[in-house]
Amino acid sequence: MRVTQTESGKAWEYGLARQCADMLNSTASLVVNAPRNKSQESYDLLPQWERNRIDRAANETVCFLRAHDSRLIHAQEVMMQSDQLGAQGDVRDIVINTPKGEVGISAKHRHDALKHSRLSDRIDFGNIWYDQPCSMKYWSAVNPVFDDLKRREGTLFRAIGNKFEIVYKPLLNAFIDEVNGHGNPKRMMRYLLGKRDFYKIIKENGTIALQSFNLYGSLEWGKRLNLPNEIIRFALKPRSNTTAVMHLSGGWQVSFRIHNANSRVEPSLKFDVRLEGCPTTMSRHEIPYG
Numbered sequence: 001m002r003v004t005q006t007e008s009g010k011a012w013e014y015g016l017a018r019q020c021a022d023m024l025n026s027t028a029s030l031v032v033n034a035p036r037n038k039s040q041e042s043y044d045l046l047p048q049w050e051r052n053r054i055d056r057a058a059n060e061t062v063c064f065l066r067a068h069d070s071r072l073i074h075a076q077e078v079m080m081q082s083d084q085l086g087a088q089g090d091v092r093d094i095v096i097n098t099p100k101g102e103v104g105i106s107a108k109h110r111h112d113a114l115k116h117s118r119l120s121d122r123i124d125f126g127n128i129w130y131d132q133p134c135s136m137k138y139w140s141a142v143n144p145v146f147d148d149l150k151r152r153e154g155t156l157f158r159a160i161g162n163k164f165e166i167v168y169k170p171l172l173n174a175f176i177d178e179v180n181g182h183g184n185p186k187r188m189m190r191y192l193l194g195k196r197d198f199y200k201i202i203k204e205n206g207t208i209a210l211q212s213f214n215l216y217g218s219l220e221w222g223k224r225l226n227l228p229n230e231i232i233r234f235a236l237k238p239r240s241n242t243t244a245v246m247h248l249s250g251g252w253q254v255s256f257r258i259h260n261a262n263s264r265v266e267p268s269l270k271f272d273v274r275l276e277g278c279p280t281t282m283s284r285h286e287i288p289y290g
Contacts, residue, residue, distance in 0.1 A: 012058075016061060017030055017036070029077050030077075054203075071220065076098060076099070077096075093107045107203070114254070118268050119175065126138075157260045172242070179234055193215060206288060208287045208288075215227060230248065251278060
């Protein structure tokens with residue numbers, strides 16, 4: 001049976017959460033809930049050799065975190081969270097409860113995407129992202145594009161021969177103009193990065209990359225990071241019809257690649273949002289796991 005990227009990601013989340021419960025404290029438990037059950041199903045789909053690799057990677061991760069954040073020694077319970085919480089500003093996949101507060105983990109499997117937010121004629125991204133409703137100028141620019149997509153709804157997206165000129169670029173340019181004119185960079189980054197501190201653990205093929213997103217000062221490992229207060233430049237990526245790049249103060253850099261999420265036309269498009277640049281003060285560590 002072929003395992004999807006999503007299932008592999010869920011399997012990694014489960015393997016890491018289980019190792020947290022097993023290794024941090026003999027009395028700590030992994031809470032049984034819907035996210036945990038779903039992730040365990042994905043873990044159980046994998047062949048034994050792949051589960052062994054996940055367990056080794058998770059073991060190395062927990063050993064490092066336990067040595068660098070003393071709260072974890074007294075972990076009380078480990079809980080896996082629903083993906084839907086990300087839309088509410090909590091990007092943590094795993095939350096470890098301790099007597100001295102929560103320790104959150106964002107577990108990624110061979111990718112580093114921040115968000116997969118959408119644009120549509122009904123989504124006021126400004127209100128959601130940084131508490132500033134989108135302007136009439138923005139709606140005047142994007143509504144004709146979405147009206148055209150509604151007329152084409154259900155047809156194959158690849159049949160739109162000049163989709164870059166009549167769909168992607170107009171939407172991207174309207175998005176860029178709106179953010180440049182009204183965006184609040186600090187609030188925007190809080191939306192993209194989350195409203196809680198967390199350790200990001202990225203499992204690659206043979207290596208684990210750990211990053212400390214100590215945005216609010218609650219983590220014991222990693223220097224506290226300052227959120228940006230200025231958008232230095234936000235424009236289309238050179239020679240690209242689908243990607244815009246935002247340069248912000250403090251060394252932050254974010255890319256927004258717009259794409260049709262489905263093969264058939266629907267009146268909305270999705271962003272693949274990635275963190276391309278971080279402050280030089282961000283704490284990082286890599287561990288090989290074999």
